[in-house]
Amino acid sequence: MNLLFSISSVIAIVSTLMVITRKHPVHALLYLIVSFLAIAVVIYQLGAPFIAILELIIYAGAIMVLFIFTMMLLNLGKETIDQERKWLQPQTWTGPVLLSLILLVELIYLLSKSSSQEHAITGMDTKIVAQTLFGPYLILVELAALLLTAGIVGAAHIGQHKRRVSHRFLEEYNE
Known part of the structure; x- marks a missing residue:
């Protein structure tokens, strides 16, 4: 278990460093x-499978779709076609795919090794989580959504402003 925990931790650290050092947002x-x-995977290994599933659904799912949608909204224009072709090159996907495959193999191993009672997701009642989130923490959940x-509206406004300024500059330059 310590080896798998270490591998997951190293992958988390390496991929986070890659987030910081990449020039292209995609x-x-x-x-x-x-x-x-x-x-x-680290959270799952620590014995909290319900939280691990919430991590996948909320962060790796919903928040990332929101970020990608915002980036697509800001990158409208003719130059984005060439940029998207560059993003579809295999070297763009090689690193994340290799790290994800290591995590997939590790997770399959963990799921096959663990007993059904050891990491039962039914141990945490989803009704209690929902009542907690939308009971005393309702205002915080709504503030996070707001x-x-x-942030999306601000990013779209900044993107529109940059586009208008560049069009004005090109019009003045052509005159």
Whole structure:
């Protein structure tokens, strides 16, 4: 168990460092997804499978789709076609795919090794989680949703402003 925990931890650290050092935002997002997957495996190994599933659903799923949608919204234009072709090159996907495959093999091994009673997801009642989130923490959940929405609107506004400024500059330059 310590070896698998160490492998997952190293993958989480390496992929997080790759997020920080990538120049292209899509590359950084790919490594961020791998980092979330590695953290979910670490959480699963610590004996909290329900939290690991929530990590996958909320962060690796919903939040990453939100980030990708925002990036697509900001990168509208003719130059993005060439940029998207560069992102589809195999060297873009090699690193995240290799790290994800290591995590997949590790997770399959953990699931086949563990007994059904050891890591039963039914140990945590989803009704209790829902009542906690939407009971005393309802305002915090709504504020988080509002903050994400404001971030997207702000990013879209900044992207539109940059596009308008560049079009004005080109029009003045051509005159």
